[in-house]
Amino acid sequence: MASADGGPATIETIARRAGVSIASVSRVLNGLGGRPDTVRKVQAAATELGYVPNAMARSLRGGRSGQIAFAMEDIGNPVYVAMVRRIQAVAKEAGFRLLLHSTGADREEELRALRSLADRHTEGLIISPIRITRDHLDELRRAVAPVVVIGSLPEGFALDNVRVDSRVGAAMAVSHLAGIGRGRIGFLNGPLDTVPGQARYRGYLDGLAAAGLDERDELVEFGEFRTDSGADAALRLLERVPDLDGLFCANDLIAVGALRALREAGRRVPDDIAVVGMDDTELARVTWPTLTSVGLGSARRGELAAELLVDRLGEGRDREPRWVSVTPELVARESTRS
Amino acid sequence: MASADGGPATIETIARRAGVSIASVSRVLNGLGGRPDTVRKVQAAATELGYVPNAMARSLRGGRSGQIAFAMEDIGNPVYVAMVRRIQAVAKEAGFRLLLHSTGADREEELRALRSLADRHTEGLIISPIRITRDHLDELRRAVAPVVVIGSLPEGFALDNVRVDSRVGAAMAVSHLAGIGRGRIGFLNGPLDTVPGQARYRGYLDGLAAAGLDERDELVEFGEFRTDSGADAALRLLERVPDLDGLFCANDLIAVGALRALREAGRRVPDDIAVVGMDDTELARVTWPTLTSVGLGSARRGELAAELLVDRLGEGRDREPRWVSVTPELVARESTRS
């Protein structure tokens, strides 16, 4: 029952009603003892008035908002759903709410999220930027509250960090394709000026080298990390290299687009062209044929990042920045069945 | 550059540095005028100190947090990504941040989100509950801040509400199947005790009746609104009704599961069995064959809900609750090509 007198019940309303001081009300409500009958009176008044503490006031005084945020590029990318699920679980466990920012790969948006740490709305941030510019680094360095980065940072950058060597992952993909006898292995990458775009490109080259295959520029196409872009890129590549027999896609979205394009172009997967994606999202299990994909432990990365953040917000306030990493793992499915 | 003296810069730090009162600082910072040189001094001091206003203090004073929330069942369900995108766009436009709750269909979680309105962390809430219990209604009725419900409410319930007649949508799906000559049309539904489960079941029956087909209990299977559950249900149904030639699935996730199960059971889609999903999510475009699906305007519903909420938080504080609705639309794709 909300109180009829003006706004919602405050600690003072309760105090008057219970005939005690506001200090006592605060103490009882926070379980800090009190005489049995005081406790009883206060609790009675509180429930009667339907009291809910004003989080703003509490935060202002205590300096804690109980909120942490996760800034991702786009909720549409299924790689984030696993991450978000685990982050949320850890956050909830530790008594934090999770705020999600979908930055839309907009650099400004990302920086804004970073700066908004300073306004005390969020106590900490997990961010997974795909581009890391000098501005990002500056902003990260001067961030007012703890930040954990999912993704790679420059060597020696002093910030909690969860990474995965997607270069190795990309090499695994290529090796896998070579291992089933494919010799003309194409690569549909995202933009080369992104961190994952770079790493995966290097990994692709590593993989070719390891398999003793020549690298040929014409085998590589660039686009965005999206389905439609993947389909377009696949068509361009196919036109240029008609006898392609293997295809590595820099993420599952691109791969899904490629699968469709290949089908429309009349190529059979995996018989004509074997395909490997990356991220091992839920998508990989719903396509047809199901998609072989290199998992980058997104759930695990989310979990680790959240744990690092929660730790730093609690005990580990002053500990050294910690870098943890996760190893990629290839999950073979129908799209590379030999 | 953050000030070296103790915590982050406050309005008072600036005041001292600029040699003016905190009141003047506040006014300048909020663009409420001031003498040119005052403005200059304050702004200089502010940027020099890297000042960021403390949102908590501001909220406490002004009673506004600038945050609204959207509570959905599960971020994993792609139907929400379109919704979230639009909600976020509208929210941002109006100067609100969007907080996302993924309640996991946990009734307690949902109610918690509702109650947390009261703690002033969020100024308003958009909620899309799939089960609406008496508890929900009670909680909705007594919510301290504006709530907009995406989904159906009992007749005459006084709350802003965005709905779609998914009963009609389901009937459209069945008619479509009947229209391409299918006479044994199965139905994979979600739980019958959910709002969408109910509506879609009724619609399925409507559709059968309209097409002059008999309803047979054995044609209907129940499960969860998930891929794996959809696959299982499809197998059960197939075993019971081997000569099935049409299948309506209560959402795209179920349909995706069904497509896989059908393929594994050696049925060709659409030749042997034509399949229709519901929600018209991005998934419908990535499966093979691509999935015919009844769109329920999720992007539009998100947008409308956000607009209703924003309006109520601004101008429309006291206006009558408004019910708006969106009409379903069937998008035909390969899974029902005749």
Place this chain on the structure above:
DNA sequence: GCGTGGACTGTAAACGTTTCCAGTTTCCCG
């Protein structure tokens, strides 16, 4: 019966803003 310690209580300050109010300066015009 009295002192002592401990448990409890209330007063008041503090968190960082915004905003009301009254006082001051500035400016314009006659």
Place this chain on the structure above:
DNA sequence: CGGGAAACTGGAAACGTTTACAGTCCACGC
């Protein structure tokens, strides 16, 4: 150059909590 209005300024209160501090009460042991 004086008067008045308009623009600006600073002091102080308020938002709803938590918490340090000092005061009050009680029970207990001597």
